[in-house]
Amino acid sequence: xxxxxxxxxxxxxxxxxxxxxxxxxxxxxxxxxxxxxxxxxxxxxxxxxxxxxxxxxxxxxxxxxxxxxxxxxxxxxxxxxxxxxxxxxxxxxxxxxxxxxxxxxxxxxxxxxxxxxxxxxxxxxxxxxxxxxxxxxxxxxxxxxxxxxxxxxxxxxxxxxxxxxxxxxxxxxxxxxxxxxxxxxxxxxxxxxxxxxxxxxxxxxxxxxxxxxxxxxxxxxxxxxxxxxxxxxxxxxxxxxxxxxxxxxxxxxxxxxxxxxxxxxxxxxxxxxxxxxxxxxxxxxxxxxxxxxxxxxxxxxxxxxxxxxxx
Numbered sequence: 001x002x003x004x005x006x007x008x009x010x011x012x013x014x015x016x017x018x019x020x021x022x023x024x025x026x027x028x029x030x031x032x033x034x035x036x037x038x039x040x041x042x043x044x045x046x047x048x049x050x051x052x053x054x055x056x057x058x059x060x061x062x063x064x065x066x067x068x069x070x071x072x073x074x075x076x077x078x079x080x081x082x083x084x085x086x087x088x089x090x091x092x093x094x095x096x097x098x099x100x101x102x103x104x105x106x107x108x109x110x111x112x113x114x115x116x117x118x119x120x121x122x123x124x125x126x127x128x129x130x131x132x133x134x135x136x137x138x139x140x141x142x143x144x145x146x147x148x149x150x151x152x153x154x155x156x157x158x159x160x161x162x163x164x165x166x167x168x169x170x171x172x173x174x175x176x177x178x179x180x181x182x183x184x185x186x187x188x189x190x191x192x193x194x195x196x197x198x199x200x201x202x203x204x205x206x207x208x209x210x211x212x213x214x215x216x217x218x219x220x221x222x223x224x225x226x227x228x229x230x231x232x233x234x235x236x237x238x239x240x241x242x243x244x245x246x247x248x249x250x251x252x253x254x255x256x257x258x259x260x261x262x263x264x265x266x267x268x269x270x271x272x273x274x275x276x277x278x279x280x281x282x283x284x285x286x287x288x289x290x291x292x293x294x295x296x297x298x299x300x301x302x303x304x305x306x307x308x309x310x311x
């Protein structure tokens with residue numbers, strides 16, 4: 001006789017447990033520091049072999065000890081609160097940072113990820129994985145210092161630029177005031193020039209013109225054209241004709257300027273030639289040179305009209 005018992009479920013459970021144990025063991029051996037904690041007191045049930053290169057301790061040195069013994073005092077309360085919180089929340093994952101003491105006394109900054117696996121048939125406790133972020137934190141602090149320094153420099157530079165802009169605005173305002181004052185002075189000078197010109201012209205009209213009239217009554221008719229030129233020149237003594245003529249061409253000779261004045265007064269080429277004891281051809285050449293120097297050669301511009309417009 002024989003008896004048989006169906007152990008299929010038991011075998012499946014054993015295989016599942018074996019596979020689960022292999023999975024968790026492989027996870028532990030990958031180089032991640034793992035602590036198994038059974039209660040909030042922090043008793044260490046297991047340490048992975050990777051703890052030695054990270055913290056300098058061998059797993060056997062820590063087993064049975066308390067995880068909080070090597071946590072920096074500044075982080076101890078925070079770490080306890082996190083572990084206690086995990087114990088109340090099965091299956092919940094929580095991340096936090098702590099300060100931990102290396103075997104050589106150095107303080108490391110760790111990033112901790114914890115999960116409550118009290119209901120797990122293989123690992124019962126709070127599983128903690130830690131990563132050394134000391135270097136990353138150092139770089140972050142240096143970047144923060146650099147950032148603050150840059151912000152300080154930017155702030156200082158902004159203030160300097162604001163002060164410079166303020167000074168420029170004051171200088172611009174001062175310059176504008178000086179320009180206004182200068183314009184007023186120039187206007188006063190221009191008014192004074194006009195007043196002097198009017199006074200000079202009035203003196204010429206009262207004193208010189210009557211004398212020229214008496215001279216005109218006593219000379220021959222053929223020489224009266226010179227009296228007319230003299231009278232016109234005295235009347236135009238305060239006009240801008242000569243200065244405009246010189247500004248148009250600085251290369252005009254005194255003789256050419258004299259001819260220009262006679263042309264403006266209505267003298268013909270023959271009359272100019274007779275007055276200067278020159279030939280008509282010579283005067284024509286001089287007129288041609290004057291037109292060239294004034295920039296009106298080969299243009300349909302009457303020289304006498306051009307000179308009158310300058311006046």
